[in-house]
Amino acid sequence: MTAVTRVAPTHHQRITFGKVISRTLGIITLIVSLVVFMFPFFWMISCSLKTLGEVSVFPPPILPAKAQFVNYLVAFQSAPLLRYGLNSLIVCISVIILVIGMTSLAAYALVFLDIRFKKVVFLILMAPQMVAGVTLMLPLFIVLLELKLLNTLPALIIPYAVLYSPFSTMLLRGYLQTLPKDLVEAARVDGATELWTLTRVIFPLLKPALGTVAIFCFIWSWNEFLYAMVFIQKPMLRTVSVGLALLNSIPNFPPQTNIILAAATAITIPVLVVFATMQRQFIEGITAGAVKS
Numbered sequence: 001m002t003a004v005t006r007v008a009p010t011h012h013q014r015i016t017f018g019k020v021i022s023r024t025l026g027i028i029t030l031i032v033s034l035v036v037f038m039f040p041f042f043w044m045i046s047c048s049l050k051t052l053g054e055v056s057v058f059p060p061p062i063l064p065a066k067a068q069f070v071n072y073l074v075a076f077q078s079a080p081l082l083r084y085g086l087n088s089l090i091v092c093i094s095v096i097i098l099v100i101g102m103t104s105l106a107a108y109a110l111v112f113l114d115i116r117f118k119k120v121v122f123l124i125l126m127a128p129q130m131v132a133g134v135t136l137m138l139p140l141f142i143v144l145l146e147l148k149l150l151n152t153l154p155a156l157i158i159p160y161a162v163l164y165s166p167f168s169t170m171l172l173r174g175y176l177q178t179l180p181k182d183l184v185e186a187a188r189v190d191g192a193t194e195l196w197t198l199t200r201v202i203f204p205l206l207k208p209a210l211g212t213v214a215i216f217c218f219i220w221s222w223n224e225f226l227y228a229m230v231f232i233q234k235p236m237l238r239t240v241s242v243g244l245a246l247l248n249s250i251p252n253f254p255p256q257t258n259i260i261l262a263a264a265t266a267i268t269i270p271v272l273v274v275f276a277t278m279q280r281q282f283i284e285g286i287t288a289g290a291v292k293s
Contacts, residue, residue, distance in 0.1 A: 041268075048072070048262035055257045068258070075247075075263040083236055084243035085267065091156050091239065092221040096214050098161040099168050103213065104206065106165075107172035108198050112184045122173070129166035136163075137230060144231060155231040156239070160221050168213045175209040176202070215278045222271055240267040 047055050048071055050064040075081065109115065110122055128136075140159050141150075149155045179202070187197040203210075225241040232238055238246070244267060247260050 044261050044268075045265055047258055048265045050258050052256050052258055055261075071258050071262040072266060075259050075266065078259065079243055079247055079263070080236070081240065081243060081263060081266060084238055084240045085270065087153065087237055088222050088239040088241075089270075091153055091160065092218045094153075094157045095160045095164065095221045096217045098157070099164050099217050100210055100213060102161070103165050103168040103172050104198065104203070104210070106169045107176050108194075108202060110169075110173050111176040112181065112197075113194070125169055126166050128163065129170075133163060134226065137227065140227075141230065150231055151234045151237060153232075153237060156221075156224075156228055159227055159231075160217075160224065164217050164220060167216070171213060172206065172209050175206065179205055211278050215275060218274050218278075219271060 046063060047060070049067040049069065050061070051068055054061055054064060106125060110118060115121070136159075144150050144155050144159075149158070183201055183205075184197055187201050192200075222239075223241055224239075225245065228239045228242045229245075232242070244260070244263055247263055
């Protein structure tokens, strides 16, 4: 009989095997996480295409027997969701413009301008971030009432812009601190004004941070409910978050889970589209800003 010689795995083979195991476990973890996080969204879409009987039965079926796209038509006929979406879109775009305009100026001043008590000014700007939004509701309500802005879209745009500015300023300031100050100094030597330097030199490098600010402002403004519920009482000025919540209280319309989930799916799609679009720009900005000549 021929003796079989067992060869022990080499050090390189052990390292390669360990990498394969580690990579496999990482892929499995990512797949499980993806399924866990995507399942609620999948279930919302599935239930929005079911009949009321399929949604009410226990255990409910995973997929509808026949897709009921009519649920979306009923949802849009039951409430002016398009009008609510337009109101929310106006609020979101206005907030993004205001926040980017204010916070970019503030961050630029905190990083590149020689001002006294810079840290104290930064702490004062961050103070609203430390206060819960619900505690500001009563004073904001009184101010908006005195200014006669209640039941108008500026009643949401102005508070949102103020509340979202501290976080945005902190984010932009942190990003600007990573940029070389020689860029600003060179522009000043050439006789450029501070505004010209901000718009022509700094803004192109701020694309990643500005994309992040825009994403956060859009999602926060689109989903905000409490201020929109209190400050806006006119039905045609409501936002999508309030309109969806009030879908249960429409006269002569019994609450139907499948219709409500159809409306929820419809108002979630714009957020996903904006996030996907801005994320692409966000990645492109990081790639462009990472290359230094």
